[in-house]
Amino acid sequence: xxxxxxxxxxxxxxxxxxxxxxxxxxxxxxxxxxxxxxxxxxxxxxxxxxxxxxxxxxxxxxxxxxxxxxxxxxxxxxxxxxxxxxxxxxxxxxxxxxxxxxxxxxxxxxxxxxxxxxxxxxxxxxxxxxxx
Numbered sequence: 001x002x003x004x005x006x007x008x009x010x011x012x013x014x015x016x017x018x019x020x021x022x023x024x025x026x027x028x029x030x031x032x033x034x035x036x037x038x039x040x041x042x043x044x045x046x047x048x049x050x051x052x053x054x055x056x057x058x059x060x061x062x063x064x065x066x067x068x069x070x071x072x073x074x075x076x077x078x079x080x081x082x083x084x085x086x087x088x089x090x091x092x093x094x095x096x097x098x099x100x101x102x103x104x105x106x107x108x109x110x111x112x113x114x115x116x117x118x119x120x121x122x123x124x125x126x127x128x129x130x131x132x
Contacts, residue, residue, distance in 0.1 A: 014114035016123060024123075027115060044119060059126070061118050067126055078121035095120045 016024040025035045031044040042052045048061045060068045065078045076086045082095040093103045099113030101124045112120035 014112070016115065016120070017111040019108050019110055021111065024110070027119065044122075050122065059122070061122060065118060067118075067122060075126055076121075078118050080117075082117045082121075084121045084125050093121075093125050095124075 015026045018024055023036045025033065025041070027033055027044075031046070032040065033042045033044075035041050040053055042050065042058070044050050044061065048063070049057055050059045050061065052058050057070055059070055059075070060072070062068065065080070066074055067076045067078065069075050074087055076084065076092070077089075078084050078095065082097065083091055084093045084095065086092050091104055093101065093109070094106075095101050095112065095117040099111050099115065099120070100108055101110040101112055101120055103109050110120075110124055112123070115123075
């Protein structure tokens, strides 16, 4: 699986951290993603498509929060209140309003302050999980 973590070289970028508050990456205001080494690794486009660093489509975030893989299969959803569910509608975690990301047992797994809940859900719970 590939991770799209977001880092930026411009002001306004928001950082993602693991549970130990170690930097994972950043996302800039245009959705361009960079890993912790500041290498470009992808983008969430304005239409919700998620592409990797080679512009290959990895998935999509729909306006209603449904997250799809590259085959357009629904793999989960993030509700407006940050609750993250898998494709079977089982809760797998939550992105809290303060940016704290917790698993299904309410254990903190990371931080995404200032990052849209949908983006944080993709990073921490779905197919973007390698923070290299």
